Amino acid sequence: MATAMIKALGAGVILQALAIGAQGSETPPPAYQLAAYQAGIPSEVLYSVALQESGTRLRGRGPQLVPWPWTLNVAGAGYRFATRADACTALLVALQTVGPKRVDAGLMQINMGWNGHRFGAGAPPCSALAPYKNLKVGTDILAELRAQGGDWINVAGRYHRPAGGAPAAKYRELFAKHLSRVTGVTLLASNP
Helix, strand or coil: CHHHHHHHHCCCCCEEEECCCCCCCCCCCHHHHHHHHHHCCCHHHHHHHHHHHHEECHHHCCCCCEECCCEEEECCEEEECCCHHHHHHHHHHHHHHHCHHHEEECCCCEEHHHHHHHHCCCCCHHHHHCHHHHHHHHHHHHHHHHHCCCCHHHHHHHHHCCCCHHHHHHHHHHHHHHHHHHHCCEEEECCC
16 A cells, blocks of 8 residues: 555655555545546645645644635735635635735635636636635646656645745645645655
8 A cells, every 4th residue: 555655656766755654544535536536646645735725723623634615825824714705705805905926715725816717717716716616726737737747746846836946845845744644654755
């Protein structure tokens, strides 16, 4: 199991993977499994990116993060809303206030300026908050990045910051921790 997972994740030169005991694993929820399957990517990768992008502890407590669909990042500040309606209102205000390239929305934190068009021509901005559609756009982006090459940890770094650098390196480290939690395999990211 651990060897197959490491192989599926693209262990290659960039990724060092060490299986340390039976840490257990976590099965991604069905929506992540379906979206990942349709895009041809591992559901563990998709779920781990969502954990990094929109993860929160329910009611502010609990041992583990879960992705939250009504999450926004506005000019570098994260916001989580109790309802889709509240998130939609905030999204519309943010788009007018700071502009679309400084607003990320939903489970996968899709940037509205660079990728908002992926929700459909003429689609209202709040369609980015529809969980299944947001997952679909996120999987499309991940699949495109993977087609450019690299293992999944480096793909995740480019998902966060295509230009790379220190922000992408930090993201790779955090993503690897989430992926380790989900797969039950300790993964270490090194610089590309």
